[in-house]
Amino acid sequence: MSAENIGRRVAAETPATDVRSTSLPTVSDAPPVLEAVGITKHFRARSNPFRRTPVVVHAVDDVNLVLRPGRISALVGESGSGKSTLARLLAQLYPLTSGEIRYRGEATVATRGRRFRRYVSKVQLILQDPFGSFNPVSTIARTLHRAVRIHHPELRTAERTAFIEDLLAQVNLQPARQFTDKFPHELSGGQLQRISIARALAADPDVFLADEPVSSLDVSIRLGILNLLRRLTEERGVGLLYVTHDIASARYFAADTSVMYAGQLIESGSSESVTQEPAHPYTQLLIASAPDPSRPADAERIADIGQPPSLIDPPTGCRFHPRCPFAMERCRTEAPPRFDLGAEHWTRCWLYADDDEARAQRKEDAAAVGRLTASPAARKEDPPAAERP
Ligand SMILES: Nc1ncnc2c1ncn2[C@@H]1O[C@H](COP(=O)(O)OP(=O)(O)OP(=O)(O)O)[C@@H](O)[C@H]1O
Numbered sequence: 057m058s059a060e061n062i063g064r065r066v067a068a069e070t071p072a073t074d075v076r077s078t079s080l081p082t083v084s085d086a087p088p089v090l091e092a093v094g095i096t097k098h099f100r101a102r103s104n105p106f107r108r109t110p111v112v113v114h115a116v117d118d119v120n121l122v123l124r125p126g127r128i129s130a131l132v133g134e135s136g137s138g139k140s141t142l143a144r145l146l147a148q149l150y151p152l153t154s155g156e157i158r159y160r161g162e163a164t165v166a167t168r169g170r171r172f173r174r175y176v177s178k179v180q181l182i183l184q185d186p187f188g189s190f191n192p193v194s195t196i197a198r199t200l201h202r203a204v205r206i207h208h209p210e211l212r213t214a215e216r217t218a219f220i221e222d223l224l225a226q227v228n229l230q231p232a233r234q235f236t237d238k239f240p241h242e243l244s245g246g247q248l249q250r251i252s253i254a255r256a257l258a259a260d261p262d263v264f265l266a267d268e269p270v271s272s273l274d275v276s277i278r279l280g281i282l283n284l285l286r287r288l289t290e291e292r293g294v295g296l297l298y299v300t301h302d303i304a305s306a307r308y309f310a311a312d313t314s315v316m317y318a319g320q321l322i323e324s325g326s327s328e329s330v331t332q333e334p335a336h337p338y339t340q341l342l343i344a345s346a347p348d349p350s351r352p353a354d355a356e357r358i359a360d361i362g363q364p365p366s367l368i369d370p371p372t373g374c375r376f377h378p379r380c381p382f383a384m385e386r387c388r389t390e391a392p393p394r395f396d397l398g399a400e401h402w403t404r405c406w407l408y409a410d411d412d413e414a415r416a417q418r419k420e421d422a423a424a425v426g427r428l429t430a431s432p433a434a435r436k437e438d439p440p441a442a443e444r445p
């Protein structure tokens with residue numbers, strides 16, 4: 057937001073009670089604002105204090121991801137799959153082990169100094185716990201004045217105050233005085249999350265990396281924050297990465313969804329196709345585990361036959377093979393390539409190879425998904441021939 061925009065007021069959001077009652081996500085095909093190209097992060101860590109050689113944690117492996125202006129992209133996966141590490145890599149809070157981050161089409165490394173400050177002002181991280189991101193002994197006014205001073209040093213005190221009032225109006229906190237005189241502990245989690253979004257807006261960002269922005273909040277206020285993020289994304293043309301455990305919310309909130317398992321992206325596509333026609337057995341498992349009142353009570357679930365793997369010594373071949381009910385011999389030894397399923401939906405799973413064994417297993421899988429959704433026609437029986445990249 058530029059200084060000229062002081063005084064602009066945004067109409068209050070329409071409160072909604074059900075995320076499904078809001079419009080479906082809009083799709084933007086504008087050129088990417090931020091791109092991860094084959095990014096990898098291996099942490100060196102000590103598994104115990106007596107071990108001299110550090111172990112390597114394969115937190116993120118060879119991930120490609122695209123964020124576009126005005127578009128919400130969800131990143132879904134269970135705990136420990138590498139979602140936060142990926143968001144932090146995009147924010148350049150950690151150096152990459154390999155790969156490249158492109159900001160507005162240009163490879164960008166910004167780990168220190170002015171370059172880093174400029175980058176983090178354009179690519180803003182919104183964290184799960186708003187209380188942890190505020191100084192507990194500073195009033196909200198003091199925190200926001202400091203943020204505005206950093207990003208708009210040209211503003212005088214009175215202009216800064218007007219600017220802050222405008223920021224708070226944009227996140228539907230009015231009148232501003234009711235919030236600015238308070239300390240963080242005097243506000244609710246939802247109010248504080250709105251203020252952390254207002255603080256992020258002070259920098260006029262191009263990208264929001266929202267790492268589970270509502271999971272620490274009361275269920276009743278989650279939707280309001282998601283609607284706020286959606287409105288800001290659309291109005292300001294910001295690219296938003298929405299990191300979540302909750303694949304059901306991704307369907308209604310995000311235009312596209314990528315699924316992460318053990319440090320790797322294993323499926324991606326429009327949220328509609330990934331959630332309605334999940335191709336990878338892990339995505340199917342995530343959907344089967346999500347509460348869904350519309351699913352018949354006696355619907356059989358996709359079996360989960362194991363635990364998430366160690367990222368210190370991840371399984372060979374497909375990392376999901378120890379838990380996969382459809383695993384074949386090649387799954388244990390060969391990492392699956394990317395198979396395109398059409399309409400920008402792809403997966404990394406040997407079920408989509410073009411041979412008899414894969415076709416037979418795919419039928420078994422389709423039957424299991426049919427039992428889960430109680431709609432056997434819900435997914436393609438015979439998807440397009442697999443293509444390697
Ligand atoms: N600084 C670090 N040093 C060593 N290992 C790390 C570090 N940060 C994360 N890890 C490891 O990387 C893996 C991925 O962690 P990450 O926090 O990215 O997962 P996540 O998907 O965000 O999980 P959650 O849903 O619980 O937030 C985990 O095994 C974690 O222990």
Ligand code: SF4
Nearest residue numbers: 374377380387405406
């Ligand atoms: S590649 Fe094999 S083990 Fe991995 S998800 Fe597909 S079928 Fe299961």
Ligand SMILES: [Mg+2]
Nearest residue numbers: 139140141267
């Ligand atoms: Mg996390």
